[in-house]
Amino acid sequence: MLEGALVITGPTASGKSALALALAQQVDIEIISADSAQVYRGMNIGTAKPSAGVLADVPHHLIDIRDPVEPYSAADFRQDLLTLVPDIQRRDRLPVIVGGTMLYLKALKNGLADLPAADQAVREEISVQAASHGWSSVHRELQGIDPDAARRIQPTDTQRLQRALEVYRLTGSTLTELHRRSTTPCPFPLTEIGILPDDRKKLHQVIEDRFLDMLDKGFVEEVAALKSKPENHKGLPALRAVGYRQIWSYLEGRTDYDSMVQEGIVATRQLAKRQYTWLRSWEGLVTQKSADLAEVLKIVSRGSISK
């Protein structure tokens, strides 16, 4: 039996989940979702979350563990995996990590530096500053504090800019300095399989079909339900997910239905493209052009990858 954990990743709509479920028919596994959107309750159709039936059949983790107002993060994911994987192994099952949120997988694989968690108050402070003086002034400030980070981070990349400054204000140390200290990589071995369809046109078609299918299944109603809750707002990471953001905007009357559909499909294609970018340079990745259960079974029983 394979040591450590098996990872099945790939761009959206490449068939990761189906492959994992097929594997579950043959091997005693528990699935850990590596998906930044499936963690949220009430987000089912648009995240292609496994059905209740499937969830009852095969043990799944990290699905429906947050409300949309409670942001989840790569650090949370890594922390959760560090306890989940050994737990599953103690049950004599193979942990299978399935998902396409590459930052989460990277945080697990390479570890994270010892940085402070997000701090809403500090972020707010920086946002206010940016609102009155502009992000370029924030960038200039960072230049004085951490020139290396300022060089890496574009003045327009407001999110990372804010983070770099946040870390400094919280710790008094620069992001660059903290990154230099070693991070702890994953304590258990990872065997990583990536499904990378080589026919992009075909994947685009699958993406379009799937998005239309989600709409048929009530995606708009799902977003409307989320929108009707007063605590939810469109700035939440959860609600900026592909499809949710576009439908929310449509529900606000900002676009017509057809444009919304187009925008949703486009956003999904772009997500897939970014995932390819991560995966092309992923070290140690065993790639498949399409889901290949037989090969996965070989890898699992062999206990190692020889390729």
Added chain:
RNA sequence: GGCUGGGUGGCAGAGUGGUCAUGCAGCGGUCUGCAACACCGUUUACGCCGGUUCGAUUCCGACCCCAGCCU
């Protein structure tokens, strides 16, 4: 048949006698607590045929196509 306006990259849409429109899409890339995020880079044009010109997408003429108006 006549008159007028127009034909610009996959789409939208400016403009100019010789240098880059731009936006979107597509493609490539970056990525350390928002990552399905945020951001960076980038390919493809001037309806057709002639003429004027050192040089035409831009000026002139014919033709084709589209829209509107007239007969």
